[in-house]
Amino acid sequence: MPGSRIKTFEGNDLRELLTFLVIYQERGVVKASKRLGVGQPAVSNTLSNLRCRFDDVLFTMPNCQPTSKSHRMAEILFPAMDCLQKAIDEVQHLRAD
Numbered sequence: 001m002p003g004s005r006i007k008t009f010e011g012n013d014l015r016e017l018l019t020f021l022v023i024y025q026e027r028g029v030v031k032a033s034k035r036l037g038v039g040q041p042a043v044s045n046t047l048s049n050l051r052c053r054f055d056d057v058l059f060t061m062p063n064c065q066p067t068s069k070s071h072r073m074a075e076i077l078f079p080a081m082d083c084l085q086k087a088i089d090e091v092q093h094l095r096a097d
Contacts, residue, residue, distance in 0.1 A: 014084075017077055019046045020058070024074045027064045 023032040023043065033043040051058055056069040066074070 016046050016050055018081065019043060020050055020070075021074065021077055021081060023047060023059065023064065024066055024070060027059075027066075029064065 019032065019036065022035055023029060026032045026035060029043045029047065030040050033040040036043065047058065054069065054073070056067055058070045058073075059066055
């Protein structure tokens with residue numbers, strides 16, 4: 001079975017990683033919250049969780065500048081999320097047997 005080698009995300013929530021990427025693109029929590037359609041406190045809480053999980057501030061003030069670790073994370077996560085989105089798009093267009 002192809003899925004038998006799938007590992008768990010070990011506490012990483014895809015929504016949190018998506019939030020990270022949107023903050024990275026928007027360079028701001030308020031802008032990211034508007035784009036994601038959630039409140040600013042929710043994005044701030046997610047960012048706080050991510051900072052703990054990845055042991056890095058990820059973005060510095062002023063202007064929400066990404067740290068070097070944040071840049072490296074984005075380089076890895078953007079292509080992965082693109083692949084995942086393409087897979088989801090393909091699955092949504094499958095026809096039932």
